[in-house]
Amino acid sequence: MSDFTTRDLDALFEALVTKMAEERDHLCRLDGVIGDADHGIAMLQGMTAARDAVVALPEGTLQDKLNAAAKGFLNAVGASSGPLYATAFLRAGKAAGPRAAMPREETPALVAAMAEGIAHRGKAQVGQKTMFDAWAPAAEAAGSDGPLPERLSRIARAAEAGAQGTADLVAQLGRAARLGDRSLGHPDPGAVSAAMIVATMARHFEDPA
């Protein structure tokens, strides 16, 4: 099995930008219902800046590039998702370490590290109707056993299920928390974008061979 290299990381960020560009309006609409309608803008701006920072470091290690992604995302975004994803990328960088490539078997640890970063920054717990409700089950699935492709698809499915499940939750963090019961029935935009990100990562972590 080939390693996950800094080239692969570049490609992953390209794919994240493409996905966010496709989903921008959809995410804004979701945020419009229970938030302030800017989540798609924030995610696209953030991922674009992260991608630019990542490809601007052709000689950097995985950690260098993920640190740069964090900084890029952070500077580009004023919304809550800015510090949340910046912290997530910093943690992922630490998990990847100062190397030019990592064994693909270890890539699920990046998902777990990002989830930790988000929980740390947002002081979020499961069930509060945030992006953490997608990241937390994904991180749990990342710790499961089995062949990599299965683990990766379990991770993606867990994030997706978590995101869908937020529709049944009452928001307790972020802007939507002001709505109380009125947030019921609507999925959390941050969780929906999180599931997209996790799925994209899972696809890129698989061995292309």
Next chain:
Amino acid sequence: MSDFTTRDLDALFEALVTKMAEERDHLCRLDGVIGDADHGIAMLQGMTAARDAVVALPEGTLQDKLNAAAKGFLNAVGASSGPLYATAFLRAGKAAGPRAAMPREETPALVAAMAEGIAHRGKAQVGQKTMFDAWAPAAEAAGSDGPLPERLSRIARAAEAGAQGTADLVAQLGRAARLGDRSLGHPDPGAVSAAMIVATMARHFEDPA
């Protein structure tokens, strides 16, 4: 022929209040078209205060009572008509003089005095589409010869014709002046109320005998 007494003056002011109460809304509507829609309010408030001041001085001379009317009108009214009619009544008081009664033959002089007061205070000239366009022809008619009843009806008709004629004038003084040509076709509210006042005065100056 009986004299015009302070009792007659009381009755005149009662009649002016009655007339202004009847015409209040009509005058406001006229003022609404080319001014600020308060002329009826101002005239009713002013005349009411003037009447109250006049009847509160049972022992006063004609001049005392007209001076009191001036002060009452002035204090009650913030609009342009306040100082205009206050000055008019002061001049009428001076014309009537410090006596308890005056010959009815002399009463047209009160109309002329009021017109002078208005011209003085408002620096108005004929043709500028103001109340002076009713008062000025009334004053001129007051100077005409002939038996009193004829002079009085000439005075009233002159004021009425002057008021009607303001519809064909472009306003050059007061709020309506801002409108330029747009004031054409609408009579001046101050001239309309002036014609009513002149007519009421003319009726009360006639010998009841």
Next chain:
Amino acid sequence: MKKILNTPADYVDEMLDGLVAAYPEFYRLHGDSHRVVARAQAGRAGKVGIVSGGGSGHLPIFTGYVGTGLLDACAIGDVFASPSSEQMADAIRAADQGAGVLRLYGNYGGDVMNFDMAGDLVEFDDIRCTTVLLADDVASAAPEEREKRRGVAGMVYAFKIAGAAAEAGQDLDAVTRVAQKAADAVRSVGAALSSCTVPQAGRPTFDIAEDEMEMGMGIHGEPGVWRNKLRPADAIAGEMMDRLLADMPVGQGDRVSVLVNSLGATPPEELYILYRVVKARLEGAGASIVMPLVGRYATSMEMAGVSFTLLKLDEELEGLLRAPCDCAFWRVG
């Protein structure tokens, strides 16, 4: 009617009660008409008094500018209505410290007649009065008919300058002269985006579409020079500067002050956007800006819109403009 009030008839009286309750160190009600506001501490004996007056609904104009280095007293009418002559006479009496009183107010017919009448009333009290009228709104009459123009935000500068001269101990003729000099050196123009509602009327004074503005409109909604689609900030500022500078050219080496004023609802954020253009235009013409004022200095309650006022300075006016003043709405020095 989106207004916070009890009954329209009490609007002005309750407003004045609250004003003096909030700022007893600045204001007090004088006499018993309940419509005359005077300085909490009267000016020095022998100081020339300065009074103004006019309709309510323009705070800080008029009442707000009662204070040190500004007005001594003010008569205040109903919303957009003249106070009565008797109230003006009371204000003149409150302002008098034995050195005579300057009547300094806007060129509106009702106000003029009432203030003249008030002058007649106080002749019995042996108070010498002079008058300076502000007629700064360039949109309200052609330059050949300047005496017909209405007075708007330019009053703020006139209050400041006359107030400083009086505070400095100048006599009535000198204060009157410098007030007239300020009145002659000031030009304003306004643009409205929305109406306000006079409490007693209960509905907006004028109708204007959601995407329209009116250039040159007066502060009571008097007709302007054009009504059209709302333009970009830089275009609005550019046209307003054009109109001012056409009426009173400004050139190399001139020193000017400028007031970028909100009519009420327009937030300061938008004034700053406009100020960029104002500054560029004046400095581009070679002039220096002295003590720019950006904020709410002369309003029409919740009307949206702005006015610009330009004051051309000489050494005397600049000194008086920079002199200290103090009231609840404005402090210099």
Next chain:
Amino acid sequence: MKKILNTPADYVDEMLDGLVAAYPEFYRLHGDSHRVVARAQAGRAGKVGIVSGGGSGHLPIFTGYVGTGLLDACAIGDVFASPSSEQMADAIRAADQGAGVLRLYGNYGGDVMNFDMAGDLVEFDDIRCTTVLLADDVASAAPEEREKRRGVAGMVYAFKIAGAAAEAGQDLDAVTRVAQKAADAVRSVGAALSSCTVPQAGRPTFDIAEDEMEMGMGIHGEPGVWRNKLRPADAIAGEMMDRLLADMPVGQGDRVSVLVNSLGATPPEELYILYRVVKARLEGAGASIVMPLVGRYATSMEMAGVSFTLLKLDEELEGLLRAPCDCAFWRVG
């Protein structure tokens, strides 16, 4: 959209350009993000720095309160949006005079995370940071969940008090303690009559009928406690005082300051009408009012509505409240 602007995307940058152009003696842009405003003259070396930050559209909050005896620097986001962590970190760097920096701002999720992150960023610069959050809006969560409440106009008092302590030479822990004390002693409640329009959104943030008001609404249009027909001024003021006093009782001998604040379009005339009731209620309870503030201190652009903020004083807080301060929007002493 009844706003004077060029393009929505430039609203904040042009606003800040105009602000520093109008008041170069107070403000300057720091760094190259164009979104950090610092004092024109930095505070004394060794003075504790105070930074705040948050979305644009609330002038004088936040940026306006950069000044002597107030804030040292401020990071400012788009309208109603958090500034980025990097901008906040820049503001912290601008504020630092070697004695550490207090981050003093409102309890909004995005702002909290970004400011925390900014703290992480400046750890490399060896700047010690502390944090005090304002959570003064009693309508935004029950007393048992005070930590969830959002920060509104109470910030003005916190800026003033922390700023005075820092100016007086207190160290970071002392400034932080007194800021926290102020934050604990302040309660606010707001009522909105109309929405404002975020330039980038182009339409009103919320819809509200011509004759309705919403009690307890937040400054971005966050849901309140009830929406109903507009009530008379005295009833509105009475209910707002009830809500404040239920949360923080005030009694015989207490000394309090109170801020009667317009959210933007509501004119000062109406604030004075309300202030009558506020004063009567507080004095009726036996309290004395210290330095009442009536005006526009924390706004939401052209939103119509008001907020009341109550600050309960002890000797220390009163001394700091009365200490001098100076910025383009507020001056004490």
